[in-house]
Amino acid sequence: MKKTYLCVMAAAALLASCDPTQSNKDYESTIMTKSAMDGLVTFTQTDAEGNPAADGNYIKYTTNPSTVVRIYNLNSKGEENQLALGASGSFVLSPRRGSDPNQTVYIQCINSDMSTAEMSAVLNVYVQTELAPEMKLAVSDEGKKVWTWDTEAPDGVVWGNMGYCGGAGADVGLNGSGKWWGVTSEEEFLGQIQHSNTGIATGEESMDAYMIWDDEGTITKYAADGTQIGAAGSFEILNYDDSDPAAWKVGTLKTSEGAILWPFEINSGGNRPTEFDICYLSVDKMCLVYPDKGDFAGLGNWGEASFWHFKSNSDLQGMLLSYEADGKAWTWNTEATDGVVWGNMGYCGGSGTDVGLNGAGKWWGVTSEDEFLGQLNHSNTGEATGEESMDAYMLFTQEGKILKYDANGNELNSGTYQFEKVEGNEWKVGNLNTSAGAILWPFEINSGGNMPTTFEVVYLSNSAMTLVYPDKGDFSGLGNWGEASFWQFKAK
Numbered sequence: 001m002k003k004t005y006l007c008v009m010a011a012a013a014l015l016a017s018c019d020p021t022q023s024n025k026d027y028e029s030t031i032m033t034k035s036a037m038d039g040l041v042t043f044t045q046t047d048a049e050g051n052p053a054a055d056g057n058y059i060k061y062t063t064n065p066s067t068v069v070r071i072y073n074l075n076s077k078g079e080e081n082q083l084a085l086g087a088s089g090s091f092v093l094s095p096r097r098g099s100d101p102n103q104t105v106y107i108q109c110i111n112s113d114m115s116t117a118e119m120s121a122v123l124n125v126y127v128q129t130e131l132a133p134e135m136k137l138a139v140s141d142e143g144k145k146v147w148t149w150d151t152e153a154p155d156g157v158v159w160g161n162m163g164y165c166g167g168a169g170a171d172v173g174l175n176g177s178g179k180w181w182g183v184t185s186e187e188e189f190l191g192q193i194q195h196s197n198t199g200i201a202t203g204e205e206s207m208d209a210y211m212i213w214d215d216e217g218t219i220t221k222y223a224a225d226g227t228q229i230g231a232a233g234s235f236e237i238l239n240y241d242d243s244d245p246a247a248w249k250v251g252t253l254k255t256s257e258g259a260i261l262w263p264f265e266i267n268s269g270g271n272r273p274t275e276f277d278i279c280y281l282s283v284d285k286m287c288l289v290y291p292d293k294g295d296f297a298g299l300g301n302w303g304e305a306s307f308w309h310f311k312s313n314s315d316l317q318g319m320l321l322s323y324e325a326d327g328k329a330w331t332w333n334t335e336a337t338d339g340v341v342w343g344n345m346g347y348c349g350g351s352g353t354d355v356g357l358n359g360a361g362k363w364w365g366v367t368s369e370d371e372f373l374g375q376l377n378h379s380n381t382g383e384a385t386g387e388e389s390m391d392a393y394m395l396f397t398q399e400g401k402i403l404k405y406d407a408n409g410n411e412l413n414s415g416t417y418q419f420e421k422v423e424g425n426e427w428k429v430g431n432l433n434t435s436a437g438a439i440l441w442p443f444e445i446n447s448g449g450n451m452p453t454t455f456e457v458v459y460l461s462n463s464a465m466t467l468v469y470p471d472k473g474d475f476s477g478l479g480n481w482g483e484a485s486f487w488q489f490k491a492k
Contacts, residue, residue, distance in 0.1 A: 058092055157184055313461075355466055372441065380443065447471075
């Protein structure tokens with residue numbers, strides 16, 4: 001007699017993290033053993049367009065005889081990650097850069113008596129080459145990164161002259177150390193056309209001009225309207241070493257002539273250097289320096305030098321996680337506007353950056369552990385846990401976990417997260433989806449302890465992150481100034 005494997009599907013569904021592939025077929029009530037699974041599953045690999053590829057990342061599978069199977073692999077911590085469920089279907093294997101191209105997947109059958117049989121298979125898939133640390137910063141782990149003028153540099157100065165001073169290059173990049181003079185706007189750049197080699201504006205003078213660096217060592221420049229400026233150039237980073245925070249530079253940038261934005265040495269009649277000191281390089285900031293006439297040996301003599309300040313807002317994953325294997329720790333941002341780290345605001349819309357940097361829309365908030373302890377009525381238990389301390393922190397891992405710790409480093413709990421990038425939106429740069437209670441003090445204000453699972457990331461840099469959640473999750477009410485909760489975090 002035949003019967004449908006309803007019990008199999010029910011058991012498998014409990015294990016599933018995605019919708020199972022349904023089948024209307026009936027199955028014989030047999031017990032599958034590991035030895036009987038040989039040849040059960042056939043894999044076919046293709047590229048993204050569906051073309052056959054021996055190392056394709058897109059994988060279709062079929063079973064013969066038709067049998068419901070669960071396919072999964074293991075993450076770096078040995079935890080199961082379900083890929084597919086059903087008698088046939090497809091999944092994607094896209095290992096991180098530098099991973100072993102030979103990827104093991106596990107095929108599991110759940111029998112009618114709830115016993116299981118399991119076998120493994122090794123699939124050879126395409127894996128991008130692991131990037132050097134400096135290239136991850138320059139082009140992101142995705143292999144492409146947008147750099148533009150850093151209008152947030154000290155005094156808003158993006159290009160100018162300075163004393164070739166020596167000391168810590170990070171002070172030049174972050175604090176403007178040694179600066180003499182510089183331009184802060186397109187208008188000021190246009191007033192300095194005499195420093196170019198043609199005396200003609202090209203569009204790179206705009207604060208919205210940008211350049212794309214990629215993992216093939218190419219730089220392509222664009223005007224604010226997206227029009228390409230000239231031919232693409234090339235670059236390489238040499239002798240990178242960021243081990244000494246007091247060092248003058250972390251490496252040397254070599255480029256083809258004219259590759260970077262406004263590539264001119266000041267007071268030189270339009271000279272376009274091809275070698276630069278990289279005084280500072282992070283996920284979101286880069287500072288380049290070129291001494292007068294290329295006299296790199298004169299470091300510390302305070303002779304004239306040119307500098308360039310660039311920033312990048314495109315590498316959101318890099319800013320959230322850094323490129324450390326263990327992930328990145330975030331704590332309460334006591335340096336936020338008025339020192340307020342959590343509170344309520346008007347769901348105002350407009351610029352999310354203004355919320356993150358200037359506290360736009362803020363109504364009220366807490367600034368200390370003592371004030372948090374006075375707000376336990378907003379939690380779901382009314383009890384302090386340790387995350388109220390300004391030194392509590394949370395670790396975002398590469399595997400999609402959030403681990404919370406008190407000020408002494410004792411683990412409080414853990415959760416999961418997924419980051420969704422949002423492009424072309426003035427209000428937010430992404431959505432952070434989490435398990436309930438995953439972030440520090442995870443409570444919506446005035447809600448009786450509700451713990452949201454979707455947050456709008458309205459601001460994210462390498463050093464700061466701002467999350468917003470509207471009253472009762474009414475994301476459609478943006479701009480109506482209804483109540484919303486906000487969280488201000490900084491990199492630990």
